[in-house]
Amino acid sequence: MEERLSLMSSSKWIATVAGIWIQCSVGAYTFSIYSSALKSSQGYDQSTLDTVAVFKDIGSNAGVLAGMLYSAVAVGNNRNSNGNNSHRGGPWVVHLAGAIQNFVGYFMMWACVVGLVRRPPVAVMCLFMLLSSHSMTFFTTANMVSGVQNFPHSGGTIVGIMKGFLGISGAIVIQVYDTFWEGKPSIFLLTLALLPTFVTLVLMFFVRIHKSNTANDQKHLNGFTIVALIIAGYLMILIILENIFSLPLGARIFNFVLLLLLLASPLGIAIKAQKDNKKFLETLSLENDPSMENPLAYDELPGGEGQVDADLDDKILSDEEGTNLWQSMCTINFWLLFVAMVCGMGSGVAVVNNLSQIGQSLNYTTMETKNLVSLWSIWNFLGRIGAGYLSDYLLHTRGWARPLLMAITLATMGVGHLVVASGLPGTLYVGSILVGICYGSQWSLMPTISSELFGVRHVGTIFNTIGIASPVGSYIFSVRVIGYIYDEEAKGEDDSCYGTHCFRLSFMIMASVAFLGSLVALTLLFRTKRFYQLVVLKRIKLSLS
Numbered sequence: 001m002e003e004r005l006s007l008m009s010s011s012k013w014i015a016t017v018a019g020i021w022i023q024c025s026v027g028a029y030t031f032s033i034y035s036s037a038l039k040s041s042q043g044y045d046q047s048t049l050d051t052v053a054v055f056k057d058i059g060s061n062a063g064v065l066a067g068m069l070y071s072a073v074a075v076g077n078n079r080n081s082n083g084n085n086s087h088r089g090g091p092w093v094v095h096l097a098g099a100i101q102n103f104v105g106y107f108m109m110w111a112c113v114v115g116l117v118r119r120p121p122v123a124v125m126c127l128f129m130l131l132s133s134h135s136m137t138f139f140t141t142a143n144m145v146s147g148v149q150n151f152p153h154s155g156g157t158i159v160g161i162m163k164g165f166l167g168i169s170g171a172i173v174i175q176v177y178d179t180f181w182e183g184k185p186s187i188f189l190l191t192l193a194l195l196p197t198f199v200t201l202v203l204m205f206f207v208r209i210h211k212s213n214t215a216n217d218q219k220h221l222n223g224f225t226i227v228a229l230i231i232a233g234y235l236m237i238l239i240i241l242e243n244i245f246s247l248p249l250g251a252r253i254f255n256f257v258l259l260l261l262l263l264a265s266p267l268g269i270a271i272k273a274q275k276d277n278k279k280f281l282e283t284l285s286l287e288n289d290p291s292m293e294n295p296l297a298y299d300e301l302p303g304g305e306g307q308v309d310a311d312l313d314d315k316i317l318s319d320e321e322g323t324n325l326w327q328s329m330c331t332i333n334f335w336l337l338f339v340a341m342v343c344g345m346g347s348g349v350a351v352v353n354n355l356s357q358i359g360q361s362l363n364y365t366t367m368e369t370k371n372l373v374s375l376w377s378i379w380n381f382l383g384r385i386g387a388g389y390l391s392d393y394l395l396h397t398r399g400w401a402r403p404l405l406m407a408i409t410l411a412t413m414g415v416g417h418l419v420v421a422s423g424l425p426g427t428l429y430v431g432s433i434l435v436g437i438c439y440g441s442q443w444s445l446m447p448t449i450s451s452e453l454f455g456v457r458h459v460g461t462i463f464n465t466i467g468i469a470s471p472v473g474s475y476i477f478s479v480r481v482i483g484y485i486y487d488e489e490a491k492g493e494d495d496s497c498y499g500t501h502c503f504r505l506s507f508m509i510m511a512s513v514a515f516l517g518s519l520v521a522l523t524l525l526f527r528t529k530r531f532y533q534l535v536v537l538k539r540i541k542l543s544l545s
Helices: 001-010 012-025 031-042 046-061 065-076 091-113 121-151 152-182 185-206 219-243 250-287 302-321 325-329 333-352 353-359 366-398 402-422 427-454 459-467 469-490 503-542
Strands: none
Touching: 001 012, 001 302, 012 046, 012 091, 012 121, 012 152, 012 219, 012 250, 031 185, 031 353, 046 091, 046 121, 046 152, 046 333, 046 469, 065 091, 065 121, 065 459, 091 121, 091 185, 121 152, 121 185, 152 185, 152 219, 152 250, 152 366, 152 427, 185 427, 219 250, 219 366, 302 325, 325 333, 325 459, 333 353, 333 427, 333 459, 333 469, 333 503, 353 366, 366 427, 366 503, 402 427, 402 503, 427 459, 427 503, 459 469, 469 503
16 A cells, blocks of 8 residues: 555656656757748748748747646646546646647648648648647646646756757657658658657656655756756767768667667656655655654744744745736836847747758758757757756856846847858858757746746746747748848749848848847846845745755
């Protein structure tokens, strides 16, 4: 019985592994791999292709419906007496909704590209793109929010893990594509339709909410982070090798099998965590023996000193309840954060959406362009993991408010745009590194800043609302800037443009906007610096005391 209780209470580790594997299968940020096939098969010009890409960005960032569905089926009354989800609902419902959207969206796009169905109107193709990308919000919401509930004292770490694995999922899926179907972008679309759907349907019932006391959560969660870094490093080595050498099929299969073994390694961490938790529960049962209890509770210490401290803690920690969406939207800080994200996320997404066309205009080979997309996934991942850790370190050790790091990364992103605009040999690699890391940083910094400024109670709604800044910025920069300028430059050249002039002006405009976003983030820093000193740092000290 005790062993069974231990297994049930520690199964949140299995839920974490299942969530990681689902995140790895999504294949985020791979639009550039199949965009050329979509453009040629449907007869789109660059502006039309960028319009379709905007609906991808809208779908992947509009997570309000996913959050509402999660709240309806995975929290509240849907838990049984053991604290686990009952049969009436759970995160698997959110996963199922995402899997259906993923399959329908990508499968219909594949059918259009290969000619299985007649060429649809642009609006219908936009709908397919919206469905396929919208599924990502359901996968991420189910995995990330369940992880936060399973690890309430390590929320930042688990969010970074789930977001990080999502960031490198593009490079992982591209490796699957390279191993078996390299050079067939239509097959890549079919892979995106089948792989995430299959993985999610197999694993979704393992992602559950488990309320339990466990030991050394942070140590084991750090193990997942280390595994993610190792996988990212391995993928980068593979990409470099594939860019230098033409690997035979046997070598590609060997590399793929090794990648699968690395992806399986989180299961070993989960098993080790379960063993540690079993020992912890045995120790806890001894400590809870009535004969071992202290007759004086914390809030019953003589003189009422404990009660005074408890009241002070409650006063500070109650600030975490925060404001609702409407109250937050009535503040200047909300809109400063939103505008900064339009500048940062919007220009970053515009770059990855157009990597294929940018590479083509600069005479990069198809292999080099594909490698750029894979590397983007890794830089994006490093930005998400690194910014979260670095902002925590600077806040805890030096008291630096997180908007400062946001301002620095936005300014660095502007430098990355200028590097690409120069058009010098190899600068697309350097520029994409800077832009990719800084873009990923925004996805780590923005949710954390939102929770600190507006509280945790409604942060899901607030975070998803601010996330709309990404598709808004993507539309502005992809369609109204990059697409329009490219089409103007390509007039009289068979709708194709070659040379550094095709995108130079666009990147100079996006660099200016990124620097503007840095100034907006600095304004937010000056407005919230005192708040961080008096409230956020005090809250951290209380939680550690």
